[in-house]
Amino acid sequence: MPILQPLGRTFLLFLQATGRIVLFTSTSVSHCVRPPIYPRLIGRQMIEIGYYSLPVVGLTAIFTGMVLALQSYTGFARFSAESAIPNVVVVSITRELGPVLAGLMVAGRVGAAMAAEIGTMRVTEQIDALDTLATNPFKYLVAPRLIAGLTMLPILVLIADIIGVFGGYVVSSYKLGFNPATYLKNTMDFVEPQDVISGLVKAGVFGFLVTLMGCYHGYNSRGGAQGVGAATTNAVVSASILILCFNYFITELFFAR
Amino acid sequence: MTPKIRIRGLHKSFGDKVVLDGLDLDIEAAQSVVVIGGSGSGKSVLLKCILGLLTPEAGSIQVDGEEVVRMNGRDLERVRRKFGMLFQNSALFDSLPVWENVAFGLIQGERMERDAAKKIAIEKLAAVGLKPEVGELSPAELSGGMRKRVGLARAIATAPEIIFFDEPTTGLDPIMGDVINDLIVKCVRQLGATALSITHDMASARKIADRIAMLYQGKIIWHGPVAEIDSSGNAHVDQFIHGRAEGPIEMQVRAI
């Protein structure tokens, strides 16, 4: 049985795809930093990514904060460590759950929409039309989205952090009988700048990854409506996996010593 | 005199499918050349190679004596400013209103002020027979014939030296097709532009062409003035212009 042959072929395909993504990324980044830039387009993408994602990210954050408080209470009550709840909530939200869940929600919302929009532009020759009108599609389509993703996700996550902590606070003080003032004081005493900063760095990276995957799969889509559908799925799946993967490595960078 | 566009030995394949196989073509300045050929014969691929949207494997394409194959960056952008193109399905930007589509090359390419560009866009819309109100619509609200007109207005907005028309009449009713043909002739004359059109619609070809070239199996198998098309003495050309199923051109239809 030739087992090595398909294995080798898969590996080569993997290398090829990686190479293409690296090339796409470096071209995109070089267009992000070289003029001309399009403030109007960046602004539109910022509103699309930042403002319109607020409800979905906010809802995710508040329920996550609430369930964290509830779950840690049922666990910690067994060995009378309930006072650690504010600490658990704030650290989990700022370090991990805020950026990861916001990243995943934005991947579903924004990454998919980008892949569909750019993919449709590809299969209806709108990208060719951009080129013939002497406008670089990387500059006009990709760069504004990457810049908006990179800057808006940290802001979204900062808001998600606050909403998440608030969710934990509400459940703890109204359901679990905590003193509200003590809860807030414990939270503020315990949280360290590094917790929040590491989360915001993650958010920036995730925002970049989500928009990059949306643009990459859209830009390279082929063959009509079906191709655009495939691009959308691939954008969301690849962005989600990359988020979880990069999440581990950034955590290691910040906290493993 | 050097021709405006000079193509020699152009080869382009996708995988093992050969589309262009050593194509030669000269287009003189201020001439209107129509390339005819069957569906899938590579007409659009030819245009995309000249515009640098596809890279041929071999051959040379010179625009004003300047080699454009494998050109990139600012040089390519500079050469592309000489061109306007009407795409087969118009390829209008559906995120922008009609006037911004028409003004796109002026605003993005030539950095013109939006107000000034809008004025020109409305003039160009008028030139293709559309009212200023149409400028505020979104492309999704337009009929096929209107989309073609807007595409045409966009192609001529920057007053290019060379204009490409990819199947300008396909998908339109015969009357609207003729309206578009008239507009093309008028616009090209007004600009004094060089035109390269591709079509399989013979009525359209006869109307807009000074010269006709026939593309078959990746090569130009015949070219000459439009008046000689009926006496070309070429069996392939005769079969094509009369639209006969019987003849030397074998349609690649799989047996059932």
Ligand SMILES: Nc1ncnc2c1ncn2[C@@H]1O[C@H](COP(=O)(O)OP(=O)(O)O)[C@@H](O)[C@H]1O
């Ligand atoms: N980007 C592409 N990838 C693969 N095949 C292509 C591509 N573009 C065109 N082709 C193939 O090239 C052939 C010629 O296409 P085209 O130039 O669009 O034909 P037409 O003469 O109808 O305009 C077709 O068989 C098409 O399948």
Ligand SMILES: [Mg+2]
């Ligand atoms: Mg075509």
